[in-house]
Amino acid sequence: MLEQGSIPSKYFLSAKALAGIARRDGRRRSHFILLSRLKGGGALDDREAYVLEPDGVRRTSPMEWERCQGFPDNHTLIPYRGKPADECPDGPRYKAIGNSKAVFVVRWIGRRIQQQLERLA
Incomplete structure (x- = not known):
């Protein structure tokens, strides 16, 4: 699910950002781990999921979130406010x-409903 290859520097946290997270979190953390859970519980500040890379700690990219939700890569990369798709900012992508x-959840629910309808027919 994680991106492979070169990750853009905009996703890496600065030392100042890491210190702020540690301060808000109420405790200092000297070691970060690859998080297997998404938002809420397990993240450094419970608002983002972070990944430990050789180059530092980074936030997850929109493409990684798309993969977690079962969407194809760059599914949310669309034209935005008159700009072409390749200039779509991350904010609207994260929001979408x-x-x-x-x-997978919607598919499972749909199949369960279909099974019950077939059983009743």
């Missing part, structure tokens, strides 16, 4: 992903 439903 956050407002979506996981593909």
Whole structure:
């Protein structure tokens, strides 16, 4: 699910950002781990999921969130406010992903409903 290859520097946290997270978190953390859980519980500040890379700690990218939700890569990379898709900012992408439903969950619910309808027929 994680991106492979070169990760853009905009996703890496500065030392100042890490210190702020540690301060808000109420405790200092000297070691970070790869997080297997998403938002809420397990993240450094419970608002983001972070990844330990050789180059430092970074936040997860929109593409990684798309993969977690079962969407194809760059599914939310669309034209935005008159700009072409390749200039779509991350904010609207994160918002679209956050407002979506996981593909696998919706598929499972749909199949269960279909099974019950077939059973009743």
